[in-house]
Amino acid sequence: MEESAIPSVLIVQLCTSLLIALQDHSVCIILSNLTFQSAKAKMWSLQNLLFILCIALRCVTSAVGVIHVTGYVGGEVNVSCSYNEGYESYEKYLCKNGCGSDDVLITTSNSVKNKYRIHDDKTARIFTTTISDLQSVDAGKYWCGVSKNWNDIYTEVDLKLVSDSCCDTVTKVQSYEGYSESVSCRYESQYQNSLKYICRGNQPSTCLQDALITSDTKLNGRFRLDDDKVLGTFTVNINSLTQNDSGSYLCGVQRNSELDVFSAIELEVEEWCCVKSTKINGTAGHPLTLQCPYPPQHWDNRKFLCKGDHRNNCSDMVASQSRFTLQDDAASSSFIVRITKLEAADGGTYWCGSDSQWRFGNYTKIELSVCLHCTSNVSLGTTAETQRTQIPDSALCVVHVAPSVLLLMSVLVICCL
Structure with a gap:
C-alpha cells in the first residue's frame, strides 16, 4: 500500500521538533539506525524524511537559547559561550552564515586572526571571542x-551594533571658577549594587576605563562619589572648579550582560569676572579702614579679609596679622577692617567676604596701593638752568659813582705827602 504524502504543516512541525530534539546526541544515532523502506517505494516514508533532514542539518546540536550581544561601532565586543563538562580538550571556534570551512572566523588552534581573538577558559568551561x-x-x-x-x-549568537555616542537628553549644569559643584545621576532600582562611575566626553565604549571616579574608589582628588541606594541616585561632587572642567560628562551604571546605562551632563564653568571691585590708596605709616558689604542673610556667617592675587590662594589677614582688626556691623550688612599702621608690603589684592564657598557676588575685590611719601600734584623740574641775579637801579648808581670817589681819594693822599 502506498504511503500518503506528508502535509507541509506536519513537515514544519516535525522539523521544529527535530531541531529541539537535536540537543540529545542520541537523536542522530537513532535516526541513522532507522530502516529504509524499499528502494522501489515511490513515496518517501516518514523515517526516510527524518533521516534525510538529519543529514541535511549535519546532525547539528543547537542550544535552545540565543546569546544576545550588543556592541558599539568602532569599539570591540566579547562573545562568551559555555560548554558542557568533557569538552575541555575539544577545539572551539566562531563562525558565520552556514559555518562552512570558509565561514569560520577564528579557532582556538589559531587564537589570533585579523580582528578576532579567542580564549578558552577550561576551568570555567567558557570560551570567549x-x-x-x-x-x-x-x-x-x-x-x-x-x-x-x-x-x-553550536550556540547561536545575535550581535547588534549601536552608535558610540550618548544621549538624547542632556542635563546642563552651570557653575563658576573656584566653586564646588554636585552632579546627580539617577538609576533604576535593579542596579542598586552595580558599579557607578563618571567620565569625561561622550563615548560610552571607553567611559569605564577612562572613569574619573567609581563607586569602588569613592574619592579621587577633587572628585567624590556618594551613592544613595534608597533614592536611586549617585552624586559626584567636584571641588575647586576651573574653566578646564567645562565640557561633556557621562554618568555610567555597569551591567554585566548588557551595555552599561548612561546619562549625559554638560558642565559650563564660567570665569568669576563680575565680582564687585574697588581701588584704595593709603600712606605708609598711617591707619587705613576697609569696608566690605555682605548679603543680609550672611549676618551670622564668619567674615574675613584675605590677601592674594587669586581668591583660591589667599591668606587670612585678620587671623595672621595683629595690625588688622575686624568689626562687624550687622545693621548695615557690612564689616570693616582697620589697619593700624600701613606698610609698603600691605599693597596688593584683597578679598573680603562672608561665604567660605566663594558664592558668586558675595565678595568684594580690593586693590590697595601704598605710597611711602605722598606729595602734592606739583611737578618738580629736574633740568638745571643758569641763575641770573637781577640788580636794582639804586645799586647801579653806586657802581657808576665809584670811580670819581676813588680819584678824589687819590688826590688827597698826594697832597698830604
Whole structure:
C-alpha cells in the first residue's frame, strides 16, 4: 500500500521538533539506525524524511537559547559561550552564515586572526571571542562551535551594533571658577549594587576605563562619589572648579550582560569676572579702614579679609596679622577692617567676604596701593638752568659813582705827602 504524502504543516512541525530534539546526541544515532523502506517505494516514508533532514542539518546540536550581544561601532565586543563538562580538550571556534570551512572566523588552534581573538577558559568551561574595530557590517548572526567528529555543537549568537555616542537628553549644569559643584545621576532600582562611575566626553565604549571616579574608589582628588541606594541616585561632587572642567560628562551604571546605562551632563564653568571691585590708596605709616558689604542673610556667617592675587590662594589677614582688626556691623550688612599702621608690603589684592564657598557676588575685590611719601600734584623740574641775579637801579648808581670817589681819594693822599 502506498504511503500518503506528508502535509507541509506536519513537515514544519516535525522539523521544529527535530531541531529541539537535536540537543540529545542520541537523536542522530537513532535516526541513522532507522530502516529504509524499499528502494522501489515511490513515496518517501516518514523515517526516510527524518533521516534525510538529519543529514541535511549535519546532525547539528543547537542550544535552545540565543546569546544576545550588543556592541558599539568602532569599539570591540566579547562573545562568551559555555560548554558542557568533557569538552575541555575539544577545539572551539566562531563562525558565520552556514559555518562552512570558509565561514569560520577564528579557532582556538589559531587564537589570533585579523580582528578576532579567542580564549578558552577550561576551568570555567567558557570560551570567549573578542571582535575589535566593529563596523556596521559585523552585525548579525554568529555561531559558537565546539568541534566533534561529525556533529559539532553550536550556540547561536545575535550581535547588534549601536552608535558610540550618548544621549538624547542632556542635563546642563552651570557653575563658576573656584566653586564646588554636585552632579546627580539617577538609576533604576535593579542596579542598586552595580558599579557607578563618571567620565569625561561622550563615548560610552571607553567611559569605564577612562572613569574619573567609581563607586569602588569613592574619592579621587577633587572628585567624590556618594551613592544613595534608597533614592536611586549617585552624586559626584567636584571641588575647586576651573574653566578646564567645562565640557561633556557621562554618568555610567555597569551591567554585566548588557551595555552599561548612561546619562549625559554638560558642565559650563564660567570665569568669576563680575565680582564687585574697588581701588584704595593709603600712606605708609598711617591707619587705613576697609569696608566690605555682605548679603543680609550672611549676618551670622564668619567674615574675613584675605590677601592674594587669586581668591583660591589667599591668606587670612585678620587671623595672621595683629595690625588688622575686624568689626562687624550687622545693621548695615557690612564689616570693616582697620589697619593700624600701613606698610609698603600691605599693597596688593584683597578679598573680603562672608561665604567660605566663594558664592558668586558675595565678595568684594580690593586693590590697595601704598605710597611711602605722598606729595602734592606739583611737578618738580629736574633740568638745571643758569641763575641770573637781577640788580636794582639804586645799586647801579653806586657802581657808576665809584670811580670819581676813588680819584678824589687819590688826590688827597698826594697832597698830604
